[in-house]
Amino acid sequence: MARVYNFSAGPAVLPEEVLREAADEMLDYNGSGMSVMEMSHRSKTYDKIIKDAEADLRTLMNIPDNYKVLFLQGGDSLVFASVPMNLMKNKKAGYIITGQWAKKAFAEAKIYGEAVELASSADKTFSYIPDCSDLPITDDMDYVYICENNTIYGTKFWKLPDTKGKILVADQSSCFLSEPVDVTKYGLIHAGVQKNVGPAGVQVVIIREDLISDDVLPGTPTMMKYKTHADNDSLYNTPPAYGIYICGKVFKWLLKQGGLEAMKKRNEEKAKILYDFLDQSKLFKGTVVKEDRSLMNVPFVTGSDELDAKFVAEAKAEGLESLKGHRSVGGMRASIYNAMPIEGVKKLVAFMQKFEEENS
């Protein structure tokens, strides 16, 4: 068996240790005589799995008691709808447009109310984060929405916008658990776990308790109400049980690595290797302004579609997988999430060096 270095943006690389443990437990979880996949979500054994997962996530992120943690399903794209359904009391909210996922969230919000574009970096193909120090936020807005790490374009909000007292809602899908965050700065954080944490099919929503209520937009389905899931500890109906179990293992793995401070250090070290190479390369160019670069998703180009395609194909032959950029932007993208070992980044850079010598 040969494992590759998988640079996919998502679903993405998971810690090998976690996969091995899950494999060992596949037929008999902890003496239960069955797989977690086959287990009642109402059983004592599963209850401990989901409770431990939540407790470990709370420890990792230092989540205050007045925030609820919800494990939901439907894809993170469904949260684009549940946010306005639950939070748009005045039917008005501000959106900062920094890429495809922010655009999609914005379009979804428009179905339910007045979604206002507060700032955008569309003018330069989303290669930077706009200045958010004095946004045209009005008093009647229910929240301000950002996509904190832009998976496709490789930008990151290193400074949160001034929301002028409004609730901040953040999509953290592709930077979730990559570094410490101050949860108290947000009203709601959401993340699809398939980017940095687990298998597709689980979204985590971390929401301040006072924002959870029955006062939702008329017609909101029961399953889309945060209160439904908060009141039932994410066990209102069958949750994405196996996915939550794997997330729980990744949370434990992260704690063992030293938590989010340690991950941040490691992620900075990995990203630096790649960015330092890009900054001196004559063939490869990073596409993002320096101060807004993501630690997780690193897009780059050669300037020639032909060379880009050659690079992706030859890299694959070397066991460096899924380096093709998003279909909407082309070029290359290396996603170097928590579970990407530093050896993978070093091997990528060594290969880029070699490719550069051979092709210039």
Ligand SMILES: *Cc1c(COP(=O)(O)O)cnc(C)c1O
């Ligand atoms: C992948 C991604 C999504 C969409 O996730 P789905 O689970 O496929 O709906 C949303 N936001 C960001 C930032 C993403 O990277």
